[in-house]
Amino acid sequence: FVVRDPRALELLPAYLPSEHSYSPSSLAQLATCPYRFYLQAIARVAARELPPSLSELGPRERGVLFHEVQRRTLERLMPADLPLAAADPARAQAALDAALYEVQRDAHARFAPAFARVFDAAFSAMRRDLQGWLAGQTQETSWQPEACELTLRGDEAPGTRPHVRLSSGLKLSGVIDVVERRAAPDGQAPSLRATDCRTGAVPEQLRGITQGGHVLQPLLYALALERMYPQSPVSGGRLYFCTHGARYRSHEVALNTRSREAAEVLVQAARDLIGQGLLPAAPEEGACGRCEY
Numbered sequence: 001f002v003v004r005d006p007r008a009l010e011l012l013p014a015y016l017p018s019e020h021s022y023s024p025s026s027l028a029q030l031a032t033c034p035y036r037f038y039l040q041a042i043a044r045v046a047a048r049e050l051p052p053s054l055s056e057l058g059p060r061e062r063g064v065l066f067h068e069v070q071r072r073t074l075e076r077l078m079p080a081d082l083p084l085a086a087a088d089p090a091r092a093q094a095a096l097d098a099a100l101y102e103v104q105r106d107a108h109a110r111f112a113p114a115f116a117r118v119f120d121a122a123f124s125a126m127r128r129d130l131q132g133w134l135a136g137q138t139q140e141t142s143w144q145p146e147a148c149e150l151t152l153r154g155d156e157a158p159g160t161r162p163h164v165r166l167s168s169g170l171k172l173s174g175v176i177d178v179v180e181r182r183a184a185p186d187g188q189a190p191s192l193r194a195t196d197c198r199t200g201a202v203p204e205q206l207r208g209i210t211q212g213g214h215v216l217q218p219l220l221y222a223l224a225l226e227r228m229y230p231q232s233p234v235s236g237g238r239l240y241f242c243t244h245g246a247r248y249r250s251h252e253v254a255l256n257t258r259s260r261e262a263a264e265v266l267v268q269a270a271r272d273l274i275g276q277g278l279l280p281a282a283p284e285e286g287a288c289g290r291c292e293y
Contacts, residue, residue, distance in 0.1 A: 001038045003277025012277055015042050017270050018169035021161050024216035025174075030270060031213030033283035039293050042274075047292035057122035063199045065103055066126055066242070067177065070197060071148045072099035073134065074178070078145055084138045096134050100127060129199070129243040136248055143193060147179040152224050164227045166220070168267040176221045182235070192229055194221035194237040202246045206239075209253050209262045215239065218253035219263055226255075 003009050014020060017027075022041060029037035039045040057065075076095035081087035104123045108116060137145075152174050153162035163173040178195040196217035203211060210216055218237030225234045236254040241247075253259055273279060283291070 001035050001277070001279040001281075009277055012275055015274050017171065017267055017274070018165075019171070021156075021163040021171040021173040022270075023174040024172070024220045027220075027266070027270060028214050028216050030273060031284070032287050033281065033291070034273060034279040035281035036283070036287075036291060036293060038279040042279075045293065057118055059200060062122060062126070065107060065122075066130070066199045067149075067197060069096070069099045069103045069126070069130055070133070070177075070242070072102060073130075074137075074145050074148050078148075083141070083144050085141045087138060089138065092134060092138055096130060100130065129245075132244050132248055133242045143180040143182050145178050146181040146192065148177070150176040150179050150228075152176070152221075152228070154228055164224045166223050166227065166263070166267075168264050170220075170263075170267045170270075172220055172224050174217075174221070174224075176224070179225065181232075189232045191233045191235045192225050193235050194218065194225050195240050196221065196237065198239055198241045198246070199243055200241075200246075202241050202249050206249075206251050209259050210266065213266065213269075216266070218251070219255075219259055222253065222255050223260075223263060 003012065020042075026037065026041040029040055040047070073096045076099065077084065077087060077092060081091060081095075084092065100123065104119065107119050107123075111119060151162055152164045152172055155165040155171070156162050161173055163171045165171050176194045177197040180193045180195055181190040182193070184190045194217070203215075205211070209219055218239055220237075222234050222237035225232075225237075234255055236252055236259070238250055238252040241249045
């Protein structure tokens with residue numbers, strides 16, 4: 001998608017990051033393939049849906065169900081059982097068991113009977129991962145959950161998509177999986193952190209601020225928290241891989257001068273590509289095999 005028609009170019013300003021809201025995952029498509037970004041975020045072309053597998057639960061479906069169990073578990077424990085490190089282990093386990101039962105029951109009601117065995121096997125595997133995640137939560141002494149599934153909102157006009165506007169001008173939409181807080185000395189506001197929970201594999205090269213533009217949630221969600229909680233310092237954001245296979249690895253991105261500059265560069269690059277209509281089919285290596293389009 002490369003725009004050459006002057007009449008088409010006149011339409012593009014409405015899709016600039018300062019005029020159209022984007023989520024971190026949609027902006028990350030610019031690094032994967034600009035044309036895929038165009039199809040998904042601007043043209044809003046529906047992704048090709050693959051037929052469901054009878055032998056396993058897909059990564060996307062598993063992630064949605066996993067996140068739902070996490071949300072229901074934390075909501076049962078907040079705020080009465082904070083800090084979680086001091087919570088009754090039996091009560092914390094009961095909260096997880098109840099959440100897992102509810103989500104599994106709802107999944108059966110939606111997909112049974114054809115997929116009953118698939119979901120039973122998937123939830124058995126998820127239980128192990130969730131047990132490890134809960135153990136990590138109850139052993140954490142510094143950071144505690146403040147909010148779950150926080151929708152970015154506050155700067156939108158009535159009837160428009162919820163979003164916040166960052167200092168770069170970017171209209172950012174999305175949902176922060178978990179907002180965490182860390183206690184501060186008396187008289188000071190507690191610091192906050194945006195955590196994006198993952199159930200997939202850890203990237204081979206997990207380092208840096210945005211992974212070359214591919215992972216934007218820690219940085220952009222941290223900047224969004226600053227807008228939504230102006231009275232509280234925000235330390236940064238992190239990726240938290242919540243599975244036994246990923247060894248519950250955590251990757252943090254601090255909010256500092258370097259990361260703020262990276263956000264400005266990112267938004268300017270998006271502004272240039274969209275404004276000039278330069279969104280060609282230029283996928284990174286191997287991206288086409290993973291593309292739903």
